[in-house]
Amino acid sequence: MSVGEFKPLVVAFCCNWCSYAGADLAGTSRLQYPAEVKIIKVPCSCRVNPLFVLRAFQKGADGVIICGCHPGDCHYSTGNYYTRRRITLLYSMLDYLGIEKGRTHLEWVSAAEGVKFATVMNKFVEQVYELGENRRLEDWRCKS
């Protein structure tokens, strides 16, 4: 990578039971997805406090994607139903505040969907590449 070339930082919150296993499957199936994606394992997608998303942007993330079990398949029965409402409102609010819509995403990925995981990540990272570096909500003192 040459100096000054833009390389995005994409944070992916993956739930332990479906999406993280899906990411594993993508790996064991030798599927390619971008190294820009940094996966954070959470017990359930509803563990993702909206503050996590804001914090990620503050610390210099260029995109945030949340992955969870498909509605109805949550390991804790109802967790992702709450995620669905919560994150819809959060993304809508971020859009309202002027953060580009392309920087946030939510996708349901099951443990069997390694291919879907790789496709989703490829598509999302590409989208973030197009948007370029995120300067909104970023706090340079928090960047490592």
Added chain:
Amino acid sequence: MQELMKAKAQEMLSNGSVTRVLAWKKGDFETNPEPAFFTKHVDDMVYNQYCATNLSNFMVGVEKEEGKTLVFLKPCDTFSFNQLLKENRISRDKAYIIGVGCEGVKVIDEMQETGALLEKCNVCTKIKHMVYDELIGEDVTRRVTDDPLTRFKDIEAIEKMDAGERFAFWQGEFSKCIRCNACRNACPPCGCKKCVFDNDNYDTAQKANVTTFEEQMFHIIRAYHVAGRCTDCGECTRVCPQDIPLHLLNRKFIKDINALYGEFQAGADIETLGPLTDFNIDQDAEPSIVYDRG
């Protein structure tokens, strides 16, 4: 009406049915009445169109005190009272609520009347008392608008801008913030004993310093914390010394909730689950609805 209220308050204090009265007291000027507790005499009590403070919030403070409190609530304040009741922050049997009529609250600038009413009063839909033991002068309450959607006009205007303009608009507003925490203190649902913004190590309220935190995070986080619980009482905007239109954030959540999860008015009753503590298995929209629209 003020005399009726004073007589009632004095009577209930004298015969011991309530220990204290929570009402508005005459301030330094005629135009700035302040919230106050009365325990003996109510001579200083006032009620007029300058009495803006939402007294529900002060009920939290006397929840642990002995005895009953007589509290005067305007129609919109009763929504906040209900919301606090629902969250078990106050108990119904410790309050004697007298609902008072409201003709709208006047805007005060430099202690002078500007002739206008508060923004929330111009789009007021809360004309009925939701919870009360007794009503005084409720028939003076005026109906302002029949169209509940008028209050979302400003938000639609912002939504029409593009992302860059919206960001510039909000940065302009948020950069005025001096982090006085007035919005936080005046807001009835915003009442965690340990606030995420406070420093645990020093047990002090965080104040503004040379950060961009106020511009970026503070108001977003605060708005999200009261999402689904905000009754749109407008106190945040009213108390802001820098005139940041904070109600636009809360109202955006209310608009989204109404559009996506059905009409919901926080504080209208104490049984219905809040929109963020409830879900609908088949009918809830996917977050992709956000990227798909305009």
